[in-house]
Amino acid sequence: MNYQTIEVKPLAGNIGAEILGADIANLTQESFAEIHQAFLDHMAIIIRDQDLSVKEQASFVERFGPLIHDPFIKAPDGNPELLIIKKEENERYTYGDGWHSDSTFMEKPPVASFLYAKEIPPVGGDTLFSNQYLAYETLSPGLKKMLDGLIAVHSAIGMRDIIAAGKYTEDRSMKLRTDEWDKMEKVIDAMVEHPVVRTHPETGRKALYATRSYLKHFKGWTPEESMPLVNFLFEHSIRPEFTCRIRWEPGSFAMWDNRCALHKPVTDYHGHRRIMHRMMAEGDRPI
Ligand code: SIN
Numbered sequence: 001m002n003y004q005t006i007e008v009k010p011l012a013g014n015i016g017a018e019i020l021g022a023d024i025a026n027l028t029q030e031s032f033a034e035i036h037q038a039f040l041d042h043m044a045i046i047i048r049d050q051d052l053s054v055k056e057q058a059s060f061v062e063r064f065g066p067l068i069h070d071p072f073i074k075a076p077d078g079n080p081e082l083l084i085i086k087k088e089e090n091e092r093y094t095y096g097d098g099w100h101s102d103s104t105f106m107e108k109p110p111v112a113s114f115l116y117a118k119e120i121p122p123v124g125g126d127t128l129f130s131n132q133y134l135a136y137e138t139l140s141p142g143l144k145k146m147l148d149g150l151i152a153v154h155s156a157i158g159m160r161d162i163i164a165a166g167k168y169t170e171d172r173s174m175k176l177r178t179d180e181w182d183k184m185e186k187v188i189d190a191m192v193e194h195p196v197v198r199t200h201p202e203t204g205r206k207a208l209y210a211t212r213s214y215l216k217h218f219k220g221w222t223p224e225e226s227m228p229l230v231n232f233l234f235e236h237s238i239r240p241e242f243t244c245r246i247r248w249e250p251g252s253f254a255m256w257d258n259r260c261a262l263h264k265p266v267t268d269y270h271g272h273r274r275i276m277h278r279m280m281a282e283g284d285r286p287i
Helices: 029-042 054-061 132-137 141-147 158-164 178-189 223-237
Strands: 007-010 017-020 044-047 083-087 110-119 127-131 151-154 192-195 197-199 206-208 215-218 243-246 253-257 261-265 274-282
Touching: 007 029, 017 029, 029 044, 029 253, 044 243, 054 110, 054 274, 127 132, 132 206, 132 223, 158 178, 192 197, 215 223, 253 261
Parallel strands: 017 044
Antiparallel strands: 007 017, 044 253, 083 274, 110 253, 110 274, 127 243, 127 261, 151 192, 151 215, 197 206
16 A cells, blocks of 8 residues: 555554554544555554544544443543543553453444553553454364354353452452443343454455454354364464554554454553553444
């Protein structure tokens, strides 16, 4: 792709790029179109040195789809679309730890997630990404044939145990939306079906969509039958050659395509503070 308004520097051989020359708060139609193309081509992109208000971040995110409110974590007053991912020096818990695609327990999971770095540890706290087109394409023809048409049941039911175990307590700086308990329960109890191999609505390419975090079992299979295959697919989906690593600085703004990429925050900065502003835009029903 020949970009006219931005420079696009790949971060690794198979996923990720840094975009130079873009100001998210003041984009022309042409540079937005090029950023969108870079996002489709590279799946995870980072743009450094941005100065964004919550409103400016939200306006950019809305160009991709309606804003999603996180169903579990309390948002700051007046900004229900904003999730503040926060880890204090003394906290052990890292939000979103483990490889995943965001919120696959939703019928219309986010097309993309958008993370804006506010406070970053002196070293560590990077985020990893993995290319799920390649994860699919590198499977054997026999396994691809079996997975094409297979449906997975996703659910956030595990949140019930996490909450019951008191893991969201006063000493965790991210708080639950306890004032909206009924709404939260509805989300927790929902069982949502998605294809294990999805077709990206914009690129037309097939990607593996079998992230282990909320996948409970394959439709028509027991959990015991499903899990060995889920575990195999998981290990395969995060092979180092499918991945890249984003190193943050305050003011870095990144976005990733949840339809074809997994991500994982790296938990290697205990004793330091990390604060990120995340928003998500609603996507289509996976097909
Ligand atoms: C997430 O899973 O959305 C969090 C990513 C991060 O904090 O790096």
